[in-house]
Every structure is written in C-alpha cells, then in structure tokens.
Amino acid sequence: MTEPQGGSDPSLFETRATRDGDEWVIEGWKFFTSNARTAAFLIVMAVTNPEVDVYRGMSMFLVPTDTPGVRIVRNIGLMGERVPGSGSHALIHYDQVRVPAESLLGGEGQAFVIAQTRLGGGRVHHAMRTVGMASKSLDMLCERAVSRRTRDGLLAGKQSVRDYVADSYIQLTQFRLFVLYVAWCIDQGHDPRAVRRDIAAIKVLTPQVLHDITQRAIQVHGALGVSDEMPLGGLWMTAPVMGLVDGPTEVHRTSVARQVLKGYTPVEGLWPSQHLPGRVAAARAKYAAHPDALGSAAVGWSAEDLAADLEHEVGNQ
Amino acid sequence: MTEPQGGSDPSLFETRATRDGDEWVIEGWKFFTSNARTAAFLIVMAVTNPEVDVYRGMSMFLVPTDTPGVRIVRNIGLMGERVPGSGSHALIHYDQVRVPAESLLGGEGQAFVIAQTRLGGGRVHHAMRTVGMASKSLDMLCERAVSRRTRDGLLAGKQSVRDYVADSYIQLTQFRLFVLYVAWCIDQGHDPRAVRRDIAAIKVLTPQVLHDITQRAIQVHGALGVSDEMPLGGLWMTAPVMGLVDGPTEVHRTSVARQVLKGYTPVEGLWPSQHLPGRVAAARAKYAAHPDALGSAAVGWSAEDLAADLEHEVGNQ
Amino acid sequence: MTEPQGGSDPSLFETRATRDGDEWVIEGWKFFTSNARTAAFLIVMAVTNPEVDVYRGMSMFLVPTDTPGVRIVRNIGLMGERVPGSGSHALIHYDQVRVPAESLLGGEGQAFVIAQTRLGGGRVHHAMRTVGMASKSLDMLCERAVSRRTRDGLLAGKQSVRDYVADSYIQLTQFRLFVLYVAWCIDQGHDPRAVRRDIAAIKVLTPQVLHDITQRAIQVHGALGVSDEMPLGGLWMTAPVMGLVDGPTEVHRTSVARQVLKGYTPVEGLWPSQHLPGRVAAARAKYAAHPDALGSAAVGWSAEDLAADLEHEVGNQ
C-alpha cells in the first residue's frame, strides 16, 4: 500500500494498474512492503480509475513475487535489524508487471474499503499486542527492582523507582481497560462512528504506553538495559514504529478530535453558555418570577436570598 | 484530623485527649477543619493512648463548637476564596476543652479505623466528582472550539486545538473507565489489597486529569479563561487541592508501587530472568536433549534449526 | 487593544474611528482594558482606514475616561480577584465617543507599529518578571523542604522532593540564561528576525516555567500551599495568565517555527540528504575515483576498505 512519495496517504498514491485485454499491467513504486524478501506473492494497491477519488478508484491485486517486472530495489530494515540490506520491508519497483484478470482481489475500486476493514481491526490488534509488550516491560522493571541491590538497599526501596512502577502500572491499567472497552463496543455492535473515534484513541495511546514503560524499565536496568542482552532494546525500537504503523499518531489524534467536536453546537452570541454573568442574570430572572417557588418560609430563604447565594457561588467561581 | 505540624500523617499528631472522671480533656491544635466557621459541632481525632502506635492509640470525639476552650484562631481560605479572614478551613486551638465521656465516637482507639473506612470511599468520591468537573471543562473547551472564530476560521479547525480536544477526551475516557472499574471491584468484594492499590491509583490520576483538561480549556478561552467570569478559574484552583486532599499524591503513588511490587519475587543470581544469553542457552539445552521433539522431519526443521532461529530472534531482540 | 470577538488578533478588530471635522468619533467595544476602573484616560486602538490591511489601517487615540459615551460595562476580575464586579480589566463600550483631532497618538495608521514596538519589550519584561516569580516559588519550595519534618525526617531527604528541587533549578537556570541571552542580543542590535524568534521562544517558556515550579512548591506545602495564606495561590493563578497576555502561546510557538524553518531549503528528489544509502554510494564513488587519496599504503587501508568501513558505520547507524 505505502508509496515512497505518499506515505500512508492513499490520495497521493501514483501506482497505476491498466486493463489490457485479459491482463492488468501494473506500473509504479511501493515502499515498506512487509516480508517481501521471503514472500511467494505480494498484494498491491493500485489506481485503476484516476477519474474518481481514491476511495473508489483503487483496486487490489495479487502478484506472484517472481512475476517478470517485479524488482525488489532494497530490503530495508527497521532500526536495529541485524544485517544491512536484508531487512524485512522492501522498496519495490513494479515495471510493467502483467497479471491475469483474475488477480483482482474483490471488485474493481474496492481497495480502500478492503483496506479500511482490515485497518480497524489491525489497530485494535496492535493495541492488544502492546498491552502484552508493555506488561513484559513492567514485569522486567519490577523484577529488577526487587532483585537489584545498591549501597542503600534494594532498588525497590527508592522513591524514584517506586514512581516508575506506580506510573507504569497506572498507565498500563488505564490503557488495558480502554482497549477492552473498545473491543467490547465492537462486539456489541455499537455506533460505528463512536467505535472509530475510540479505535483512533487507543491508537494514539499505543506508542506512548509502550514507550514510557519501556523507558523506565531500561533506566533501572542500567548498562544491561541499553545492551543487546535484554529484550528491552527491541521494545524500545518498537515504540516509535507503533506511532507510525497503520497511520501516524497525528492523523489519529485529529480523527478523535473531529468525532468529539461533532457532538457540540456553537453557542449563539459572544459569550459561552457557562459565562457566569449570564447565569447569574438568568437565576435572578427565574426567582424574581417565582418568589415563593421554594417555600421560602419553610427553609427560611427568600428568592432574593437564593439569587444572592448563586451570585456568591459565582463570586467564588 | 490534620494538624499544623503534621499535615495528614497521623503518626505526627500531638493533640491529646485525657480521661478525667466522666469527661475527656482535649488539648492541641487542628488545621484545615472544613466548614468550622459555620458548624454546630466538630469531630476531633486525638491521641488517647500514647503508649501504643497511632493506629490503635487515637480516638474520635464529637465536640460542640461552642464548648469553652474551642477557639478558631483563623478562618483560612482556599486560594481564590473571596474574603480574607472568612475562609472555610479553620485553624483551631483546643485549650483544655472538656467533653462528656459519651462524646467518644466508636470505641477508644478506633479513630484510625473509622477514618480509613471513610477515606477509601472518600477518595473514590473525589475521583467521581472529578470525572464530572473534568467533563465540564471538556464541554467548555469543545463549545468554545466550535463557536470562536479567528481570521483563519473556527478554533475547531486548528490542529493545536484539536490536539487539546483529543488528548482531553482520551485522558478523561481512560480515567472514567478506571474509576468505574474500581467502583465495580468494590461492589464485587474483590481482594481488599488490590482494591486499595487501585483506589490509590485513581487518587494519583485525579488532580492530573482535572488539571490538564482545565488548562487546555482556559487556553482556548483566552482572556475570558483567566477571568472571574467563567467557572474555569475555580476548577483551576481545585486541581492542586485534589493533589493534597485525603493525602498527597506522593503518598498514594508509593502505595500503588508497594502493592504492585509485592507481586514479584527476586531473581536468583546476577542476571534477570529475561536475560537473552540465558534464554538462548536454555533453548539449546532443551532441544539438544529432545532432538526429535517437534517432528522435525514433518516440518522440515531440525532441533538445531530451532535453536538457531531463537538465537536469531534474540539477535533481533 | 483587545476586543471581545477578536481577542488579540488585530485583523478581527471592529472598533472604528471616523474623522468628523476637527474630531474623531469612536464607536465599538474593547475588552480586558487593564486598570480602566481607576484610570484618568484610556488608549484606544481603532480602525481609521478599512480600505487597507490592519497593519496600516489602525490608529491610536488618547481618550479621557470621563468623555461622554465611554461606558465601563463590567469590571472583570482575573481569577482569584477578591470582589466580583470590581476587577481590574474592563469591558468598555465606546458609544459615539468624540475626541479632538490632537488625541491621535503618533500618525494616522501607526497603531500597529507602535503596539509592536512595545510588545517585543513587553514580552521580555514578562519573561524577566517570571524569572523573579519562579525564583520566589523555588525559594519557598526549598525553605519548606529543609524546614518541614515528616515521620521519616525532613522533606529535603525525600527523593521526590529532591526531584522537584532539581527539576525546578534546572528549568529556571536554563530559562534565566535564555532570557539574558535575548536581552543581550537586543542590546547588541542582532538580526531583528533572529531576535523576534527568540523573544517568541522565551514567551513560550514563560508560563510553563512559572507553572511547573509553582506547582511543585504548592505540593510540598500541603494544605498551606492551596490556602490563601501563602503567595503560591497568586502565582498559580498568574501562570495561565502568562500563557495569554501579549498573545497566546500557540501563536508564539508558530512564530518560532516559521523563523526556524526559513533557514532550511527543500531537498531535491525523494530522499533526505542524510539518507544512508545515498551517503554510502557517494562515499564509494568518491574513493573509487581517488583510490590512493588517503595514502592507503601508509595507513594500511585501501579505498575499498574505507567504503566498507563507512558502510559498516551505516550498518550500525
């Protein structure tokens, strides 16, 4: 899906597939194709109808890796992958690649819908895996804290280490509950827009939770924490990946905001609905019209008292 | 309960109550007694048995405010309360205050138990109120965002405002779920230690959630946000109060950590249980002893392959 | 300057001043006019030429407060100001207010230039005052830390309090150095654009430094810290004001970025200039062309060795 000039934004994709008799001819570049180096076939998203927008104009194709014209230009690694040049994410040139008509996956123009269907679940899946990875970091952090001695006693006795433990537990527990909640909403068939908002929300949290807890775990492991002898280095390098895979954090944060803001209507006039001068005036007007509304004799308060009291509250904000 | 020299730490309390015939004689200072200025009676926590620790040596007394010897030295306000000298939290000197024996609340030495019983629920209560207060801030933030126009259009169209909305929604939703979860655990009669851990956890979050969301709401209101014409100022001043009431954040954070760390046992020897060289060696040993364990013929993998593969994974951390 | 519908954005100002014989007639609303309640005269920024942009179309006028048509609609307080209705920042209606021609300050259309001249210095001034206010918070924090005893000894012995002290000292020292540096650049007559960038930078830091240090100082003071008996409450309420006065933080952050980004030119082609495959290829090409450039015999390295070494460095990133 991803292209070098367009990242994960489909509206910038340039790879084209053109119908030629019983075949499709694919031409273009794809970037960060996972596991291409060892794959028997590739799935390619290409524009088949440039006249309409990308949400309806792209199609998906199944392309055997050994099809003539498929060229892996570089096998790019994620940071920390061992051997340069043999990484797991390929830059591929599709140079007039011909596949038979039945290589089309789903219908023509269906690529975006297919991808979106997978992406929602994929994001929840990344969040769930992150619950696991972050738990592993927390476990390492805690085991180290109760095992490692300094001149003043166990690390577990130091307040900064305790803060690391507490903050990590709190962050992870909140995240876990939110992920479970989203999964439950999906199962219940809740309002798809609310579900999309909340999937975007856990996607925003995913890299941050993994990052923060792993950072603290590394710190209490000292030199060992930054070595290649603990799984912490791998988790540390995974955290920023989680902020980009299936869309960057900035895009998901904006999605959340847009959905939340849809629930609000603009106020009329210059002042907010909670503007205190307006609320005091409204209260005065209300009790002036119904002086006996609250049985002032019984409670010993007149309507004027009530208005004054509200005004006092306003005074104290 | 609070004393000027001891804050909320009962082990530093100095107010004494001594039995004298049918009466108790109370002597000492109390600080931040809520609503003393308008109260008909006061509840006083005093040491009745200095021989034992505070958890068993303090008792609670009901003291009518007009008892001779009760002197409100200053009516202290919270920041932002309007009239200096007439605040809602008194500094009180109990100068040889005599109350009848039946003023004792609960049994002798029961003060700590009574207070703790209330405090757990009280902390959940503060958390729940904070869900409400922070929701109110979020509502003001969003209403403003969709109502206020700048030269480039609505505030709701600006990415930094959207970030404020998204981050606030995410923070509040997580917090709300955690508070609900804790309340549910209490209702279900879950393990009291786990419940105490999680009450402390939401107590740590409470001031932070209110603070962060209110800060963003103030910022999008501009001058109006820092004026006394919006409820935002009051919420802003309440946020740090939430970090101190019923115990400071630092104490609760430590409580969380202590409970979490109880679930871990120290590792034997120098290296963590997840130390990769040890895990590789263990895998090698395991598969060396059972060369055909996985039906290597069928899957095409020898035991040596498996060990190499694990080592490779280790290599990639 | 500020207007209720436009905040501090001059392009949205609506107050007009129209020439009528020897007089100017001012019509419009102004918001958050400091100290209007006790001022003998007001300075009003009004559109005098709506045909040109605001930077050239606004003028400043000196208006005696008792001029007919000047009406203070509300005396708005900052949060925490004591008496509602008698705050220090007025909402004023200028209803056909007539002033003589000589009330014009500077020339016609000069308002923006005059305001900008003051604002640069004003922002540095706020930053310098904040150095003082934050120092005061740090002093209170440290005095409390070395004075207050808990059951485990002085607060100064607790790691979380020490972290508060260290982080506050570090934050304040950095900020102080930056403010001094900016003042020095102004004195030296450095490039005005660089100076504007750095004035905006310290303006962004100002509310944050005051906020963070004051928050920590409040926390170690316990109940006293949130009471009205310490200057901390006032500083706490001043922090968000500093994020809005003379322009909101968001605007200044954008100014900084725009100036910084002006120093960069786009790279040609798809890949960044630091893209490692390109750098390796360039090194290979260079040393292939000059195989003996580095006296490989003497140092024992061939050009091929050098390229391999660079590639290795690239491998290790």
Place this chain on the structure above:
Amino acid sequence: MTEPQGGSDPSLFETRATRDGDEWVIEGWKFFTSNARTAAFLIVMAVTNPEVDVYRGMSMFLVPTDTPGVRIVRNIGLMGERVPGSGSHALIHYDQVRVPAESLLGGEGQAFVIAQTRLGGGRVHHAMRTVGMASKSLDMLCERAVSRRTRDGLLAGKQSVRDYVADSYIQLTQFRLFVLYVAWCIDQGHDPRAVRRDIAAIKVLTPQVLHDITQRAIQVHGALGVSDEMPLGGLWMTAPVMGLVDGPTEVHRTSVARQVLKGYTPVEGLWPSQHLPGRVAAARAKYAAHPDALGSAAVGWSAEDLAADLEHEVGNQ
C-alpha cells in the same frame, strides 16, 4: 570500572588487587568495558585496601589484554549493534591476573580521584556531543518539514509539525546556552561545588534533549524514520545510553538537589517566612512604630493606609 553486581556505584565494587612481591594479583569481574575486544590494554579499577572507604581504597591498573587470566566472557553489544556476540562492551573475568608493580596508575588509593577528574570533563563532553547530535536531528526534522508534501501541502505548514520544530529549537537553544555557561564557569575557575551542581544539571538534561528532538524527527519521517536507512535510529538508541553513561540520571538529579538545598536554612517555628498573616502583622507593627515614615502628608497616604494596602495585596495574594 563498572561491575556486574554494582553498576557504576564504586562502593559496591568487589574486584580486588593484592600485592604479592613485585606484582599485583587482580581477581574479579568487570562489565561494560568499552572496546575491550580490540584493545591492546585494559584499565582496571580494583580495591587495594578494603579497610578504608572506596574513595581512598581503590587503585587503577594498566593490564595488557593478553595477560594470562584475562578472559572476555562476552562481547556485549549496545542495542542495535549488528552482530550478536561481537559487541563493543565486554564482560571480563580477571582470574588471578598478575601484573608488575609499575602497572599501578597514579598512586595507591588514587583510583577514585583519577576517575572523578575525568568524569566531570567527560560529562560536559557528552553534553557537548549531544548538542551536536540533537542539532543533527533538528536539521533532519526541518529539512523533511520543508521537503515533504502531503495532500494539504508541505509538512512545514502543519501546526503539529511546527510545534515539533519550535519545541525542539527552544529545548536545544536553552541546553546549548547552559552547556556553554558551564564550560565558561569551568574556564573561569568558579566555585567547584557550583560547577559540580551545574555539570550534574546538564547531565540530567542530556538524554532528554536528544530523546525529545530525535523522537519528533522520527515521527515526521514516517516509515523512513524507523528504518535503518536514516541516522535517526542510531540517535534514538543513543538517547537512553546518555541517561546511564557516567552515572544514571537519578543520581545526578539528586546531586543537583543536594547542592541547591545547601543554600537554604530552615525557618524557625511552624510557618514559612512568606506566610502572609505573619507578613501583614510585621508590616502593621512596622508602620505603627513609624507613623510618619513615608511622609504621608506629601503622598496622601497614612501608615494605616499602607498596612491596609499590603493587606489588600495579601487578599489578592
């Protein structure tokens, strides 16, 4: 220096050197010995006098790597180093290693002094290198921002990217000024304790500045940022190293706090020196004793007015 059980805390070091005729016999384990794999000699810090504290009881030795008894047990890599088992930081067992008497570096018992001398400069050196590395990250961030196009235009036009740029510039500029200031203080021969405090301060900042700016640069590079084709991955893995090398952040933060707190003396009595009730009482007392002190006739203010005014200020905090 570092030992596996003791990290960087010399008081926990166990490696011993015992005099035997004209030789020293070294026995013990050392961890994270940089570049041991390719070194001709090793520098070993060992306890020579266990009767005194480590600051006077350790000595330094120069040990040829091929001395019998020197065994590199594992060549540990930093995270991301390419080939497992050939890393740059060795775990070494010194098994009855004999070196001649003249292998002693400096005098007996001088190891700590020698190490400290180097470490101060070493920490400033790491800070300076970090100014360079973080600048490189900022350059990559900015170049990408002005080069990469999305459907809405350049990344440089997006507010979140601008925030990344501005925050990075501000953080780096402050850090650079602080590092320069510390270097200048060293050159000027300022008070060594103040210098140590400030060296610790920039050591605390070092990993954070590198981390924050690199994180933002990675994010705007998308997939490329987490690949092994940019120098960003290497910088990302260096950031946590900077939080541990030459002592963990927690230790340096405590050093800063201890030095800062030495400048403060405890207040007498229960209330802070800035306690407002006390300040008001003091002002009243002062002006009561000198009713004409300020020439009240001339300025129109009586002593009573002044006390009231101060009280009012107190009222407004």
